[in-house]
Amino acid sequence: MPDTSKLRLGVNIDHVATLRNARGGAVPDPVRAAKLAEQAGADGITAHLREDRRHIRDADIEALMDALSVPLNFEMAATEEMQAIALRHKPHAVCLVPEKREERTTEGGLNVARDENHLAHFIAPLRDAGCRVSIFIAADRAQIEAAARTGADIIELHTGAYCDAHAEGDLETRDRELESLREMAAFAHGLGLEVHAGHGLTFDTVGPIAAMPEVRELNIGHFLIGEAVFMGLEGAIGHMRELMEAAR
Ligand SMILES: CC(=O)[C@@H](O)[C@H](O)COP(=O)(O)O
Numbered sequence: 001m002p003d004t005s006k007l008r009l010g011v012n013i014d015h016v017a018t019l020r021n022a023r024g025g026a027v028p029d030p031v032r033a034a035k036l037a038e039q040a041g042a043d044g045i046t047a048h049l050r051e052d053r054r055h056i057r058d059a060d061i062e063a064l065m066d067a068l069s070v071p072l073n074f075e076m077a078a079t080e081e082m083q084a085i086a087l088r089h090k091p092h093a094v095c096l097v098p099e100k101r102e103e104r105t106t107e108g109g110l111n112v113a114r115d116e117n118h119l120a121h122f123i124a125p126l127r128d129a130g131c132r133v134s135i136f137i138a139a140d141r142a143q144i145e146a147a148a149r150t151g152a153d154i155i156e157l158h159t160g161a162y163c164d165a166h167a168e169g170d171l172e173t174r175d176r177e178l179e180s181l182r183e184m185a186a187f188a189h190g191l192g193l194e195v196h197a198g199h200g201l202t203f204d205t206v207g208p209i210a211a212m213p214e215v216r217e218l219n220i221g222h223f224l225i226g227e228a229v230f231m232g233l234e235g236a237i238g239h240m241r242e243l244m245e246a247a248r
C-alpha cells in the first residue's frame with residue numbers, strides 16, 4: 001500500500017518573476033515570494049528556468065539556493081546548458097520538462113519513450129551529484145515504463161488536460177483524464193517510482209488529485225500566484241493546503 005501519510009505542496013514561484021519581468025525591474029521579487037510561501041507552509045519551492053528566461057532567471061536560482069530552508073525543485077529542459085547549471089547548484093530535485101520556445105506554457109509531458117537512451121545518460125550525473133530526478137510526463141503507460149528504465153526517481157504527472165477540461169465544462173473529458181491519471185499514478189507507484197502531479201491545479205480541481213493515495217507531492221504555481229492578488233499568498237497557500245488535507 002502507498003504511504004498516504006503526507007502530501008507535500010511545492011509552490012511554483014515562476015509567475016512572480018513573470019510579473020517582475022513585465023516592467024523589467026526587481027519587483028515583485030520571486031525569492032521574497034518563496035520565503036513567504038515557506039512561512040505559509042510550503043514543503044518545497046519549484047522554479048522553472050526556461051531556456052528563453054521568460055520568467056525565472058539564472059540569478060533567481062542562485063538566490064533561491066542561498067535563501068531557501070525548504071527543498072528546491074528545479075525544473076529544466078534536458079539540455080547540456082541546463083545540466084551544467086543543475087550540477088553547479090545541486091538542488092534537492094531536478095524535474096525534466098519538455099520545452100517549446102513558442103508555447104505559452106508547458107504542453108504535454110516529456111517524450112521519454114523516444115529519448116530513453118539520451119535521458120538515461122542525462123540523468124545519471126544528476127543522480128550522482130545527489131539530486132533526486134523527476135520527469136514531467138503525460139499519464140501514458142509506455143512513457144511511464146520508459147521513465148522507470150531511465151533511472152529517474154520520480155514522475156510528475158501533467159494535470160493540465162484534466163484542469164483545462166474542467167475549466168471548459170467538458171465533464172466527460174475531465175473525468176476520462178482523471179481516470180487515466182488515477183490508473184497511471186497506481187501503475188507508476190507499482191514500478192517503484194515516486195509519484196508527483198501538477199500543472200494548472202486550482203481550488204476547484206485539486207481535490208481528486210490530492211485524493212490519489214500514490215501521489216506524494218503537488219506542484220502548484222500559476223493559480224496560487226494569481227489568487228494571491230485577492231487573498232494574499234499566505235491565504236492562498238493556506239486554503240490550498242486545507243483542500244489537499246481534506247481530500248486526503
Ligand atoms: C512544468 C510546469 O508545469 C511548470 O513549470 C509550468 O510550466 C510553469 O511555467 P510555464 O507557465 O512557463 O509553463
Ligand SMILES: NCC(=O)COP(=O)(O)O
Pocket residue numbers: 012046136156197198199200201219220221222223
Ligand atoms: N510542474 C507544475 C508546476 O510547477 C506548477 O504548474 P502551474 O500550477 O504553474 O500550472
